[in-house]
Amino acid sequence: MFQDRYTLAFKLYPYAKSADQDADTPVRHPVVVVGGGPIGLATALDLGRQGIPVVLLDDHEGVGVGSRAICFSKRTLEIADRYGCGAPMLDKGVVWNVGKVFHDDRQVYDFNLLPEDGHRNPAFINLQQPYFERFLFEQIVAEQENGAPIDIRGKNRVDAMTDQGDHVTLNITTPDGPYTITADWLIACDGASSPLRAMMGLDFDGRVFQDSFLIADIRMTSKSFPTERWFWFEPWFKSGASTLLHKQPDDVWRIDFQIGWDVDRKEELKEDNIRARIDAMLGDDVEYDIVWSSIYTFQCRRMKEFRHGRVIFAGDAAHQVSPFGARGANSGMQDVDNLGWKLGLVLNGTAPETLLDSYHEERSYGADENILNSTRSTDFITPKSKISHIFRNAVLDLAEHHAFARPIVNSGRLSLPCTYDGLSLNGADDLTGGPARTRPGSPCPDAPLGDGFLLDHLGNDFVLLAINADVPAQITEDGIPIRRVALATPEDATGALAERYLGTATAAVYLIRPDQHVVARWDGFDETAVRRALRTACGKD
Amino acid sequence: MAELNLSPNLTEPDEFYAALIESHTGLTEEESMAQNARLILLLANHIGDCDTLKQAITLARAQADEGS
Known part of the structure; x- marks a missing residue:
């Protein structure tokens, strides 16, 4: 009855029976967070550091395998610094500034992010998501040792949620059987396919992109690829309609191949078939191990409302973007940053509950900005009609010879934090x-x-x-x-x-x-x- | 916002038109589309102002919608 949906990279919070499971009446908690991904962990950390008792429920016992969100932005590192765990991320992460854009076998141009001086953090680091989550978790442990009331419960799966108006009731399944708790506030950080959103029957509308991407993480000690972001449109090696190569820590490289919509996932994920694509790209003489592979499709969409009474959605549960631009996990961290202090003030009685409506106002504004940017990148990378394909290639052809066309080339507009222009909380x-x-x-x-x-x-x-x-x-x-x-x-x-x-x-x-x-x-x-x-x-x- | 200039503004209308048509000589239909795309991008950059460009885009599209 308790089936793992994925294997773990790090087992961090093994199941342990909670006293709540033997209580005669359901125990009431001020805040329950559902989901132990980066957004759920960061939410628990933010609230716990404010002294707010928080229970985090996750249906696994740690971090799943797979590098997934590998690009973490300066703003994310600044938020992590505020929580006390930015330094290990920066220390482990790969800092990169140079990007190269290729079309077929020609370099169209290169760019340097040229980060402005005088900031603690670089514009971006690349870091496998499991490390990012582990550093958040280690900070939670450090805060717990300082008395932060954070309670993380592994193998606690929420099977039903009842909205009681001024609180919610959660029916939870564990290896020891079911139990029930109640919560004044529920923060849903349960990912793009959010079970809580489904239980509540809420909308999640937007645009589906009919394309699949094969990710392969490979480990190689080759020195022939520098620490740069390389992006190919219509690469000569024909391993995908576009290809992205990006460096991660531990001599691991992320390769993304755009492989089309009608693909046989099982067939494409066979090691021989993945190797055929990689060998065409790197040459037959490069040795590597495949560390992780996956096929993903994506959508650009968001919930109409991020707050539903006492239930608040954050991260991918609330909004989803294409991966171009690193706007997924980075925008989720901005959600947490935005929600934490507001919920803190409401819980200690110094601000009205309506302050939480500004969380939706500000973060849906951010989500719209991210969706707009990532949709435009996707439309450039994967043209949807003959004429858009012709224009895209015309831009690439001109960019090779003329600087004017380079700003139009869009292989992802990298995540920047949102400015809440003209919104309700701003003053003079x-x-x-x-x-x-x-x-x-x-x-x-x-x-x-x-x-x-x-x-x-x-x-x-x-x-x-x-x-x-x-x-x-x-x-x-x-x-x-x-x-x-x-x-x-x-x-x-x-x-x-x-x-x-x-x-x-x-x-x-x-x-x-x-x-x-x-x-x-x-x-x-x-x-x-x-x-x-x-x-x-x-x-x- | 710069107003799109719809008054006659070409210094040499016949010369321009001949050069435009001539630039497609020997191209396949596909190559002609690419040629036009490059030309539009070059001219758009010269104009620069997005509002002006959007006026031109809207005006051009309106004729397609009327004709259909």
């Missing part, structure tokens, strides 16, 4: 000459500060960032404290802080959310304006 933009990149709604860009970085000082609670301005050490508005971070030009040795936060202004005051997004900014300190902005940011006006 009253900083004359302030840079556009730090306008209200923006994620705070990093900047060097002494031996560390600006973002080390932001996040977890509301911050009043004062640059060359006097502000009080602490302000408390209606139960919510605002912490001061006061900086002055002499501390900005590189000038990056001024460039990113002052623009042409000489002083600035920023109100910054616990997820490091800008609420509002001003030329100087005005207590009434700060208090008003905080109320707006907490959904109180």
Whole structure:
């Protein structure tokens, strides 16, 4: 009755019987998270670090095999830094900046992400998803040792959910049989095929792309492929209509072959057939082991509403994109970043429940942006008509000779964090000459500060960032404290802080959310304006 | 937003038209489509402004829809 759906890369949380299973009446929990993928783990970590008791239910006992989401963005690493586990990710991950684009046997052009100086984290790292999850889990263990009330239950499968209005009832199956718990809030992080979404009969509409991609992870010690992202349109070696080669840690390379819609999955996944494609690409004399292989198809779609009363959907359960652009796991991490503090304030009674509607408002806005970008990439990579194919190849032909066409080449627009322009929680933009990149709604860009970085000082609670301005050490508005971070030009040795936060202004005051997004900014300190902005940011006006 | 110029603007209309047709000489239908695609991309970059380009795209498409 308890069948594993996949094999594990790391067994992290073996089944152990919980006292809840012997309780006479169902035990009530403030928050239950369903799903132990990266988004579920990060949600449990975010809430647990705030001291909120959280139970995570997963139907396995650890992380599944397969590199899956391999590209993790700077914003994801910044979020992980806030949780205390960014460093091991960066340490293990492969940093890359150069990409090359080929058409047939010709290099069309190459690009360098040219990451801006003065950030703790690079634009991207490549890291197998199981490592990413393991580092999150190890941080959960570290937080548990510090008293964080996080309870992870392996081999606990939710078989039924009943919405009771102000709470939910969960029927759970374990190796020791069934039991029931209740929860004030349920966070569904149970993946693209979300069983909870299905149980609730909720929509998940969007566009299906009629194409399949064969992934092969191979281990080779060859030095002939540098640490770069190589993308072929219509490669000469004919192993797919497009092919992507990308480096991962442990001498492993990810290869994605676009193999068409009508494929015999079983046949294509036979080792001999995978090797035939790889050999055509690498040549017969390159030795390698196949570490993992899989065939995937994809869709671009999202739920109409991410919040349904006491049930909140996050990550792939709420939205799904094509893999081009690394917008899946990275956008899920932004969901967690966005939801954590809001749920924290609602649970401790300092913000109204309606604050959680802004989670849907902001993250569905982000999802739409991601779907738009990844749909456009997909349409470029896999043209759907003869004329779109002709235009695509015309772009590639021109790009080889003329710089003007290169910005049109779209082999994936890489994930950037969303700026919540014009949404309800934003306050005033009253900083004359302030840079556009730090306008209200923006994620705070990093900047060097002494031996560390600006973002080390932001996040977890509301911050009043004062640059060359006097502000009080602490302000408390209606139960919510605002912490001061006061900086002055002499501390900005590189000038990056001024460039990113002052623009042409000489002083600035920023109100910054616990997820490091800008609420509002001003030329100087005005207590009434700060208090008003905080109320707006907490959904109180 | 730049208004799409629908007044006569070609310095040498006959010269331009002849060159346009001449550029397709000896091409198969497929090659002609590719030639047109490259030409459109080159001209679009020269115009640059997306709003202007979208006006032209909409106007061109409207005639196809009327004709059908």
